[in-house]
Amino acid sequence: MQLIITDAWLARSRAIHLTGTKLAAAALLASFVLTLLAGGIYHWVFLKGAREGWPVIGTLVRMVVKDEFEQRDRFMRANLDLLALKLGEMQAKVTQLESLGERVSGLAGVSANEIRSKPGQGGALVSSRPLSIEELSATLADLDQLTSQRTDLMTVLESRLFEQKIGSMMVPTQQPITGGSLGSLFGWRIDPIVGRSALHTGLDFQAERGTPILAAAGGVVVAQEFHAEYGNMIEIDHGNDLVTRYAHASRTIVRKGDLVKQGQKIAEVGSTGRSTGTHLHFEVLVHGIFQDPQKFLAAGSKLPRQTTARLGAAGGARAGQR
Secondary structure, three states, X not given: OEEEEEOOOXXXXXXXXXXXXHHHHHHHHHHHHHXXXXXXXXXXXXXXXXXXXXXXXXXXXXXXXXXXXXXXXXXXXXXXXXXXXXXXXXXXXXXXXXXXXXXXXXXXXXXXXXXXOOOOOOOOOOOOOOOOHHHHHHHHHHHHHHHHHHHHHXXXXXXXXXXXXXXXXXXXXXXXXXXXXXXXXXXXXXXXXXXXXXXXXXXXXXXXXXXXXXXXXXXXXXXXXXXXXXXXXXXXXXXXXXXXXXXXXXXXXXXXXXXXXXXXXXXXXXXXXXXXXXXXXXEEEEOOEEEOHHHHHHHHOOOOOOOHHHOOOOOOOOOOOX
């Protein structure tokens, strides 16, 4: 394409040669300039009309803004309803947790009134409405505070139950012989060696030589020695001035100062010391005073069956006694 440009008097002229590429570039440039110009004019007119409240533009702006707000409100309402549903589920779980805490509190020795965070509520549902953001936030804050209180109380319950478990492990409730039969009981009897009435300070468990002797409770070994009457003897201190004694062992396994746990093998049955046969003589002392071991063992398990016809308040088995 060739363009000829002349002045008004046709005195001078100039020819411009445009190829296809130049013509296309010029068209694109012109379109781009016109687009920018139209966009600028539209933007200026729209903003000016929106600020000054021109009738047509103001109506369009209000329609656009209203539609945007309605969409945002629907989105927020849907999310609020979902959060309210989740909040209700969390409150139900907290109520279940509180009910569980009340049941466990009795085992831990904690008053159920300390578990209840607030009085019961109820009544007929007359009408309801969706929660507002403020109400939802306040409910979430209350729930957060409630869960913190429940956590603290559950920690107390855990501590109390742990203390009780440790305490039960330190009380001699484990039978010192597994599968053995019970011979002489605690109390007055006819001594099998001298034939006179004497106080039997423990329980005799009949068992074969080498039968494992088990710690009746956890504690510290305070004595492991040979005694003229008790033979190979072990004493375990369980705290609170409570001691158990295991006598006439053929072999002792633990040593003085050892820590033992409930049910741990500490020795083997024998007939050392003042004894007429293989058996275990088991004693429980509180503040150095002999106690009936049956009172402690009965709390853990039933004692082995015995023939009561041969065991009385003053009688005992004819063999394996001390």
